[in-house]
Amino acid sequence: MALTLDADTALIRDTAFDFFAKRSPVSALRKLRDDKDALGFSLPLWRQMVELGWAGFLVPEAHGGSDFGCLGLGQVLEAAGRTLAASPLVATALIGASALALAGSAAQKAAHLPALAKGERLVALALEEGPHHAPYRIATAARRAGTGFRLEGEKRLVLDGHVADLLIVAARSSGTADERGGITLFLVPADAAGVARTRSVMVDSRNAALVRLDGVELGEEAVLGRVDAGAEVLDPVLDRARAGLAAEMLGSAAEAFERTVQYLKDRKQFGVPIGSFQALKHRAAAMFCEIELARSAVVAALAALDAGGDEASALASLAKAKAGDALFLVGNEGVQMHGGIGMTDEHEIGFFLKRARVAQASFGDGAFQRDRYAALMGY
Amino acid sequence: MAADAAAFRAEARAWLEANCPPSMRTPMPDDEVVWGGRRASFKNPDSKLWLERMAAKGWTVPTWPRDYGGGGLSDAEARILEEEMRRLNCRSPLQSFGIWMLGPVLLEFGTEAQKAAHLPRIARGEIRWCQGYSEPEAGSDLAGLKTRAVLQGEHFLVNGHKIWTSYANFADWIFCLVRTDPSAKKHEGISFLLIDMDDPGVRTRPIRLISGASPFCETFIENVRVPQENLVGGLNNGWTIAKKLLEHERKMIASIGERQRGAERSLAALAKAYAGERDGRVADAVLRDRIAQHEIDQRAFRLTQRRAAEEAKSGSPGPASAMFKYYGTELNKRKFELLLHCVGTQALGWQGDGFSRDELRIAREWLRSKANSIEGGTSEIQLNIIAKRVLGLPD
Numbered sequence: 001m002a003l004t005l006d007a008d009t010a011l012i013r014d015t016a017f018d019f020f021a022k023r024s025p026v027s028a029l030r031k032l033r034d035d036k037d038a039l040g041f042s043l044p045l046w047r048q049m050v051e052l053g054w055a056g057f058l059v060p061e062a063h064g065g066s067d068f069g070c071l072g073l074g075q076v077l078e079a080a081g082r083t084l085a086a087s088p089l090v091a092t093a094l095i096g097a098s099a100l101a102l103a104g105s106a107a108q109k110a111a112h113l114p115a116l117a118k119g120e121r122l123v124a125l126a127l128e129e130g131p132h133h134a135p136y137r138i139a140t141a142a143r144r145a146g147t148g149f150r151l152e153g154e155k156r157l158v159l160d161g162h163v164a165d166l167l168i169v170a171a172r173s174s175g176t177a178d179e180r181g182g183i184t185l186f187l188v189p190a191d192a193a194g195v196a197r198t199r200s201v202m203v204d205s206r207n208a209a210l211v212r213l214d215g216v217e218l219g220e221e222a223v224l225g226r227v228d229a230g231a232e233v234l235d236p237v238l239d240r241a242r243a244g245l246a247a248e249m250l251g252s253a254a255e256a257f258e259r260t261v262q263y264l265k266d267r268k269q270f271g272v273p274i275g276s277f278q279a280l281k282h283r284a285a286a287m288f289c290e291i292e293l294a295r296s297a298v299v300a301a302l303a304a305l306d307a308g309g310d311e312a313s314a315l316a317s318l319a320k321a322k323a324g325d326a327l328f329l330v331g332n333e334g335v336q337m338h339g340g341i342g343m344t345d346e347h348e349i350g351f352f353l354k355r356a357r358v359a360q361a362s363f364g365d366g367a368f369q370r371d372r373y374a375a376l377m378g379y
Numbered sequence: 380m381a382a383d384a385a386a387f388r389a390e391a392r393a394w395l396e397a398n399c400p401p402s403m404r405t406p407m408p409d410d411e412v413v414w415g416g417r418r419a420s421f422k423n424p425d426s427k428l429w430l431e432r433m434a435a436k437g438w439t440v441p442t443w444p445r446d447y448g449g450g451g452l453s454d455a456e457a458r459i460l461e462e463e464m465r466r467l468n469c470r471s472p473l474q475s476f477g478i479w480m481l482g483p484v485l486l487e488f489g490t491e492a493q494k495a496a497h498l499p500r501i502a503r504g505e506i507r508w509c510q511g512y513s514e515p516e517a518g519s520d521l522a523g524l525k526t527r528a529v530l531q532g533e534h535f536l537v538n539g540h541k542i543w544t545s546y547a548n549f550a551d552w553i554f555c556l557v558r559t560d561p562s563a564k565k566h567e568g569i570s571f572l573l574i575d576m577d578d579p580g581v582r583t584r585p586i587r588l589i590s591g592a593s594p595f596c597e598t599f600i601e602n603v604r605v606p607q608e609n610l611v612g613g614l615n616n617g618w619t620i621a622k623k624l625l626e627h628e629r630k631m632i633a634s635i636g637e638r639q640r641g642a643e644r645s646l647a648a649l650a651k652a653y654a655g656e657r658d659g660r661v662a663d664a665v666l667r668d669r670i671a672q673h674e675i676d677q678r679a680f681r682l683t684q685r686r687a688a689e690e691a692k693s694g695s696p697g698p699a700s701a702m703f704k705y706y707g708t709e710l711n712k713r714k715f716e717l718l719l720h721c722v723g724t725q726a727l728g729w730q731g732d733g734f735s736r737d738e739l740r741i742a743r744e745w746l747r748s749k750a751n752s753i754e755g756g757t758s759e760i761q762l763n764i765i766a767k768r769v770l771g772l773p774d
């Protein structure tokens with residue numbers, strides 16, 4: 001398993017870096033925020049991404065995708081992270097496509113994947129119920145009703161939840177909260193009767209929603225994967241989500257870091273550039289190391305997911321932990337090293353700090369990933 | 380390419396299985412570590428056999444050219460050999476400053492005669508080298524060194540005082556930084572000299588460390604005549620070589636946590652044994668988190684070393700070696716702090732009853748690890764190098 005990119009992947013990377021830098025700079029996110037844009041992302045920009053094939057990177061060729069893999073999509077996400085670009089890449093292209101491709105029945109795949117790859121179907125995973133990532137802590141009930149099920153419960157931090165066409169809902173069909181068994185995944189059309197969605201405005205200005213399921217009636221065909229065995233789908237999907245989000249955070253960390261280093265060279269106090277002060281130099285050098293480590297972890301995780309070995313889960317958690325910690329560090333140091341200007345809304349460095357916290361908490365923060373890593377390693 | 384690699388792996392594995400004595404596949408006690416040299420002693424006769432076999436194969440220095448006693452392997456092949464040695468728990472046959480530091484710069488800067496004279500003897504473990512860089516007044520500010528070498532006809536006359544010279548009392552030769560032009564700017568008047576320590580003008584005095592061992596010395600050089608042919612890389616050109624050598628040294632120290640000592644118990648295993656286990660997990664959640672944090676960092680660090688090796692176009696480590704030196708040594712220090720935390724007071728014994736041999740080793744290794752972020756250039760100096768040479772921050 002190489003840790004350097006092959007020519008095809010390197011080309012995707014270059015294309016993506018160029019794309020986001022030109023078409024979706026940080027100012028685009030600011031505009032979405034200030035305009036209180038209903039979608040929370042730019043539809044024309046999304047169409048251009050779809051044209052570049054990114055929506056279908058995890059969709060099999062038979063269903064209209066390219067099956068290019070996680071390492072490729074990771075490059076795009078890293079590039080998006082550089083400019084904090086808002087788009088359905090994470091919720092739809094990464095998570096939605098993974099869930100459907102890994103666990104969908106023939107009919108489900110045929111119904112959703114081609115549309116997804118064409119950018120015409122937005123998907124959202126409705127998983128979390130509390131303020132901390134806890135994939136098995138699910139109280140939303142799926143009760144047998146006739147030949148189908150009836151869902152009752154409330155989901156939070158549903159990425160793209162208010163704009164998605166299709167929700168993937170994790171519900172408890174048996175067992176007790178916190179139990180890995182007894183979870184079932186359902187494909188729920190967003191306009192199904194009993195579904196109520198409210199947008200949550202988050203500190204990072206990115207999409208999330210509250211989804212209420214109030215007696216939503218579903219047939220057997222809505223089950224994704226097997227009844228009571230939803231965790232078997234959830235685990236590999238969350239591995240991909242973690243590694244993909246790690247790639248995005250790596251991009252944000254690298255960008256915030258480079259901006260900060262540039263500021264250290266430009267800003268003068270006491271008649272000299274502030275970057276000549278050793279107290280700042282050493283902290284900058286330490287950040288550099290953390291970003292380099294995060295980069296290796298992210299590449300290793302993405303490559304392992306594509307290779308499909310049993311290392312992938314541990315590496316995904318490792319990457320999420322390292323990239324999250326790196327972005328957290330750089331976000332905070334970035335603001336501090338910019339001084340007063342770093343505290344202003346007008347300056348962009350604060351956007352990185354805000355994104356850091358939300359991305360870190362999504363699909364498990366450092367403590368969660370470390371605990372999971374330890375469990376996977378047998379301690 | 381892949382087929383060649385597979386063939387080489389099979390060949391290396393078969394050779395190691397046939398030639399590595401069984402006792403060389405067990406964890407290496409400190410007193411069986413082989414450093415070679417004129418006065419080499421082998422507590423375990425298998426160590427000698429293993430060294431001779433590896434040296435004959437050229438595998439004490441796998442990537443050096445065959446002409447100089449090396450194995451002529453590519454970097455990729457050398458990595459495979461390393462992996463296979465690790466798989467079989469083979470001990471490293473020879474520890475050597477000649478291999479880690481002097482050899483690489485001789486290959487780059489040495490004359491043909493210097494290479495032919497010194498490299499094969501390093502490869503076979505016949506000559507043990509030490510490093511004469513630091514002086515009482517020149518540590519981090521290495522270029523402030525004062526040891527003088529005056530050219531007199533065919534010889535340099537050398538006088539000076541080196542300090543912290545690791546294993547000088549066991550070494551045969553010393554590679555030394557000396558001042559050859561006191562009037563030039565401090566970096567420009569330094570030369571790199573090879574000195575045979577057999578000369579009665581070279582004396583060493585061991586110094587004891589906080590760990591109780593005496594692995595380094597003061598080295599006094601008094602009126603020692605050194606033939607001109609022992610000057611490496613030209614007169615007053617020593618700083619360039621000094622820095623290159625430091626890059627190799629830093630790369631070596633960076634992997635301090637990886638040195639092959641056979642199988643060791645993991646932090647998690649020790650935590651379970653000494654601090655408690657519940658449902659198959661380390662019982663103390665705080666300790667568990669700290670262990671996982673360490674193992675995650677360690678693994679990400681190893682991945683970064685691998686990535687750097689894949690990306691490197693030349694064999695030269697470059698300024699990034701500062702990152703590896705800094706991070707690797709800080710990690711190793713953290714590992715020992717954590718080890719103490721896991722093992723509790725059983726790790727704090729100094730000698731005698733009530734502690735196993737392994738337990739007694741911990742406190743001393745913990746103390747020794749504190750030197751990692753000092754020797755070969757301190758952590759602060761590495762951060763300076765990263766800030767200046769990698770990030771381009773101003774002076």
Ligand SMILES: Cc1cc2nc3c(=O)[nH]c(=O)nc-3n(C[C@H](O)[C@H](O)[C@H](O)COP(=O)(O)OP(=O)(O)OC[C@H]3O[C@@H](n4cnc5c(N)ncnc54)[C@H](O)[C@@H]3O)c2cc1C
Pocket residue numbers: 509510511512513514517518519520542543544545546595750753754755756757758759760763
């Ligand atoms: C176990 C061990 C083995 C060694 N082996 C050898 C050997 O074989 N051969 C050899 O030549 N040397 C050897 N050394 C010496 C080693 O290279 C020096 O100790 C090291 O370079 C630091 O120099 P110093 O001890 O004079 O400390 P100083 O340079 O006095 O440093 C003291 C403190 O000040 C800090 N400091 C100094 N300058 C700066 C700066 N510019 N910015 C910020 N902080 C700074 C340092 O980081 C350190 O924390 C060894 C040292 C040890 C501990």
